Amino acid sequence: MPLILPSGEHYGKLLQKWVSDTFSISEIKYAAGAKHSLHGNEQALLVFVEKGGYAKTVGTDELACTKDALLFVPAQRLQADVFGATETTCLIVDFGSGFLSRVLNSGAAIGKELLLSGAEFTAAGIQLAEEFKQRDSVSALVVESLLLQILAHGFRVHNSSLRPMVPSWLLTTKDILRDCFPESLTMEGIASEIGVHPVHLSREFRRFFKTTPGNYLRRVRVDFAAIQLTETTRPLSDIAMAAGFADQAHFSRTFRRLTKLSPSEFRRLARKR
Numbered sequence: 001m002p003l004i005l006p007s008g009e010h011y012g013k014l015l016q017k018w019v020s021d022t023f024s025i026s027e028i029k030y031a032a033g034a035k036h037s038l039h040g041n042e043q044a045l046l047v048f049v050e051k052g053g054y055a056k057t058v059g060t061d062e063l064a065c066t067k068d069a070l071l072f073v074p075a076q077r078l079q080a081d082v083f084g085a086t087e088t089t090c091l092i093v094d095f096g097s098g099f100l101s102r103v104l105n106s107g108a109a110i111g112k113e114l115l116l117s118g119a120e121f122t123a124a125g126i127q128l129a130e131e132f133k134q135r136d137s138v139s140a141l142v143v144e145s146l147l148l149q150i151l152a153h154g155f156r157v158h159n160s161s162l163r164p165m166v167p168s169w170l171l172t173t174k175d176i177l178r179d180c181f182p183e184s185l186t187m188e189g190i191a192s193e194i195g196v197h198p199v200h201l202s203r204e205f206r207r208f209f210k211t212t213p214g215n216y217l218r219r220v221r222v223d224f225a226a227i228q229l230t231e232t233t234r235p236l237s238d239i240a241m242a243a244g245f246a247d248q249a250h251f252s253r254t255f256r257r258l259t260k261l262s263p264s265e266f267r268r269l270a271r272k273r
Helices: 097-105 119-133 139-161 168-179 187-194 198-209 213-231 236-243 248-259 263-272
Strands: 003-005 013-019 023-030 035-041 045-051 053-058 061-066 070-073 079-083 088-095 114-116
Touching (some): 070 139, 088 119, 119 139, 119 213, 213 236
Antiparallel strands (some): 013 023, 045 088, 053 061
16 A cells, blocks of 8 residues: 655655645755655645755656746645756745635635646745745744645636637747747737737637737746746846847846845845745
8 A cells, every 4th residue: 555654754864844834845865866656745845956856757747847836736646756867945835724624715715736836836836945044933824825826726726727619829829929929019910910809819819828919928928938047047138038028127027026126125035046
């Protein structure tokens, strides 16, 4: 019978741990090439990959958990891990049953693992790590807010992705927004290209994806900018132009609105890890 690890216990080397009334957070280091056979955890988990990466098998799903990824795993879900060629460090949140019950009672119920990526989730993970390492008397409240933000947005994205029978022309619209994000796109231009009326395009995009084409485009641009901030030394003005923003001020306002961090703060915190 596969092993179910008690709440707060994990494979790997424990670096530090923080226990609150509603959750615990453990920073765990895993050796290069480590493998963990089928096991589960007593409580649901949220895992933030700080460094390195690994492959996780959950049921029939094989997930590539890379740096800055967030992974939600339901309680007692069986899983197995294979770690990469370098050491991997993760922050692992064990949810107290009371905390997660409040989330599930709100209607955000989910019984499946969920891999979260994108600038908003990366920024939330970075802030989680910062509070964990420099905690004070209000850190527990800040972290609870962050966890609720991550779960609420994650469940929303997940549920919208499950909507059935998305028309092919809407998928094409998404491709255009992703592939041409630096360009000056218009609803009329996109609608003309795919052969539908702009009003119909806007209405159906929101119905299936729970966001507008404009907001989706902003997220694509911010995700691109987040990678540039983390992996390059390009000036903010250059990143703003490359991402398709009108100017650096517009870029900074949009980035902060979506991630709750300015581009400079995001870059500084990402490089401290």
